[in-house]
Each structure stands twice: as structure tokens, then as C-alpha cells.
Amino acid sequence: MRLEPSPSRPPTHTLAESDLTRAFKCTANAVFVTDQSGKIVWVNDAFCRLSGYCEMDILGRSPAVLNSGQQSHLFYSDLWHTITSGKPWRGIVVDRRKDGMLYTVDEVITPLLGDDGNITHYIAIQHDITPRSQEHEQESYLAYHDVLTGLSNRAYFLSKQQQAMFEAKRNQRMVAVLFIDLDKFKMINDTLGHATGDALLVAVAERLRSAVRKNDVIARFGGDEFAILVADIHDINIIVALAKKVLDILSQQFLLGDHIVHTYASVGIATYPNDSEEPEVLLTQADQAMYRAKKAGGNRFELYAPAVSKMQ
Structure with missing residues (x-):
């Protein structure tokens, strides 16, 4: 009426x-x-x-x-x-x-x-x-968001990733997944306590929000693992630039209460359709690339596809 x-x-x-x-x-x-x-x-x-x-x-x-x-x-x-x-x-x-x-x-x-x-x-x-x-809205929010940081969780991330890959196939575009793991997080948690560790995770989430575009999706998968979904791209260099930006903002010191905390990150990147056309597989590939970055000393990024990795 x-x-x-x-x-x-x-x-x-x-x-x-x-x-x-x-x-x-x-x-x-x-x-x-x-x-x-x-x-x-x-x-x-x-x-x-x-x-x-x-x-x-x-x-x-x-x-x-x-x-x-x-x-x-x-x-x-x-x-x-x-x-x-x-x-x-x-x-x-x-x-x-x-x-x-x-x-x-x-x-x-x-x-x-x-x-x-x-x-x-x-x-x-x-x-x-x-x-x-x-x-009902609160239940829906908790089902798809991380309580500590307010970021999306894995379930929501995967649903948006599947949707982005479907649209990318139709529009002949690319989708990228950046898997991020903090370096030295366990040491910070053990020496400064879980409260400081949680404060660091919240601060990291805020810095990641400042680094991405409005339509990009950021998620926390648990612990110190984060992921970024970047859709509707045509050039891998856009993702390389974002990875460098993430490494830069996370390497800057954090002031958490009375503590000044220094940490770094390892970032792995996988792209659709270059690496996989399956959402879970693409996420796993980004995770594997992240572990390569961590084994290489951290504070760096790796692309899953060896041929593309040379672009660094």
C-alpha cells in the first residue's frame, strides 16, 4: 500500500x-x-x-x-x-x-x-x-563472519569466490586469491599474551581493509591466516602491486597498548583461470604458494604458477 x-x-x-x-x-x-x-x-x-x-x-x-x-x-x-x-x-x-x-x-x-x-x-x-x-540477521552475520575481526569467514569467502569465477568466465576476466600468513605471530602470542595477539589480528584486519578496493573480499580463516579475493581483473600486475602493498603495510610497526610490535607476512597468490577453475583448489594453490614464501624467509610473496613467478 x-x-x-x-x-x-x-x-x-x-x-x-x-x-x-x-x-x-x-x-x-x-x-x-x-x-x-x-x-x-x-x-x-x-x-x-x-x-x-x-x-x-x-x-x-x-x-x-x-x-x-x-x-x-x-x-x-x-x-x-x-x-x-x-x-x-x-x-x-x-x-x-x-x-x-x-x-x-x-x-x-x-x-x-x-x-x-x-x-x-x-x-x-x-x-x-x-x-x-x-x-536472524545476527545469526546470519555470525554464520559468515569472523567474530574477532569482523571480516568474512571461509564459508562466505568461498561463496563469493565461486560467484566471481563464474562472472569472470562469462566476461573473460581473471580472479585472484591472495593467501596471507603473519610471520612471527606465534612468538608474539607466546611472549606478549593472547590479548595482544588478538589486538594485532584486529589491527591487521584494519590495515588490509585500507589496502583493497571496495568490492574486494577479505577473510580471516582462523589463527593468523587471512585471504583476499580480487575479482574482475585483466592484468596480473594489478595483483603483484596489491601483494607488495600488503607486505609494506604489514611490515610497519603496530602500537598495541604499551607494546610496539613488529611483524611481517608471507603471501601466496593463485589466479583463475591460469591455475585452476575450482574454488577450493585455487585456495589450496594460494596456500601452497604462501608456504613457499614462508620457507624462503617470509616478508615476500610467491605466485603459484612457476612461469608467472618470474614476474617478481
Whole structure:
């Protein structure tokens, strides 16, 4: 009920306040009623508490004032098509309060017919499910993110990697995976304690964020292992430049509380389609290249493909 209806609607009918009072005034759910043109003609107290709009604010206005921008134009077009055909509609809607905060409702909109069979009003009943929605969002976040650093986790990284490789195949582009392991991390953890080790991991995550493009994906796989997914590239030199940038920013000292910490990184690189067309295999190849870098003394990068490695 967020779209303006067609101007060819029948005249507005009046819905008696006594009928509304008996049915909806004291219900715990938010209720608002519009006339057939889509203008709000009645709200209950629960609606005012939920939306933040008082009667004076909202009467005579379109429900579009609640639009959050979270639903598409097509969503509201389908909604309006359903109810103007005389059928009830039900769905999950994210609305925006008067103060700008978002809330989520399970909403039912029912057309009310007059004696002549024409629609006179629409009654919307909203059940607030914001806590449930927020709990679901939190569960989804934890399923795909590292709790300590806020970076993506392995599951999310692989899903985005598969998607990037599919698009790269269609567009004849490249995808690169950089596998990063900190040098000396175990020594820092053992000598300065796990709290300092955790602080270092958080600081490393922030520096990696500053090094990549907006659409690149950074993940922490656990311990001191990180990965970067770089999609839609056409030149391996872009990846070489990024690897050098990562090595540079991670070699600069970290100030963690009272401690000045120095660490370095080993970076391994594998690319699609040069090295593999399988996401897990590509990740393994980047990991293997990283171990070559670490065995060579660390603070360096290696490319998985021997022929490309000469480009260093």
C-alpha cells in the first residue's frame, strides 16, 4: 500500500469510528486504515507507538511515508495489484519510523467492500517482528563472519569466490586469491599474551581493509591466516602491486597498548583461470604458494604458477 492508486477510483466512503473502535482500537498489533485512494483515515495507538507518527502527523497521508527503501518498486506494484483486485495480501515489510529507525513487520492488508461490492477501504494490520528479524540477521552475520575481526569467514569467502569465477568466465576476466600468513605471530602470542595477539589480528584486519578496493573480499580463516579475493581483473600486475602493498603495510610497526610490535607476512597468490577453475583448489594453490614464501624467509610473496613467478 505504498503506491498511489489509479485516479479512476470510486468516491471515498466513510468508515464509522465506532466500528473501528470495537475492532481494532485496543489490539496489540499496529493497525491503520486507508480509503480507496490510499490515504490514511484511521490509526490505532499501537500503530502510533510503532511508527512514531501521531494521528495529526499521519492522517490524510499515503503509507508511502513509511517507505524504508528496502523493498523494490516491483514489490509494491505486486502488493497494490493484489489488493485492488479485492484479494488480501500478506508479507514481510521493512518500514521506517518517523525518527528514521527501521522496523520489520509481518503485515496483512485486507480490502473492505461496500454494499455495492466495490472497495471502500483497506485495513492493514502489522505485527512487529523486529526483534526476531534482528536475531536472524545476527545469526546470519555470525554464520559468515569472523567474530574477532569482523571480516568474512571461509564459508562466505568461498561463496563469493565461486560467484566471481563464474562472472569472470562469462566476461573473460581473471580472479585472484591472495593467501596471507603473519610471520612471527606465534612468538608474539607466546611472549606478549593472547590479548595482544588478538589486538594485532584486529589491527591487521584494519590495515588490509585500507589496502583493497571496495568490492574486494577479505577473510580471516582462523589463527593468523587471512585471504583476499580480487575479482574482475585483466592484468596480473594489478595483483603483484596489491601483494607488495600488503607486505609494506604489514611490515610497519603496530602500537598495541604499551607494546610496539613488529611483524611481517608471507603471501601466496593463485589466479583463475591460469591455475585452476575450482574454488577450493585455487585456495589450496594460494596456500601452497604462501608456504613457499614462508620457507624462503617470509616478508615476500610467491605466485603459484612457476612461469608467472618470474614476474617478481
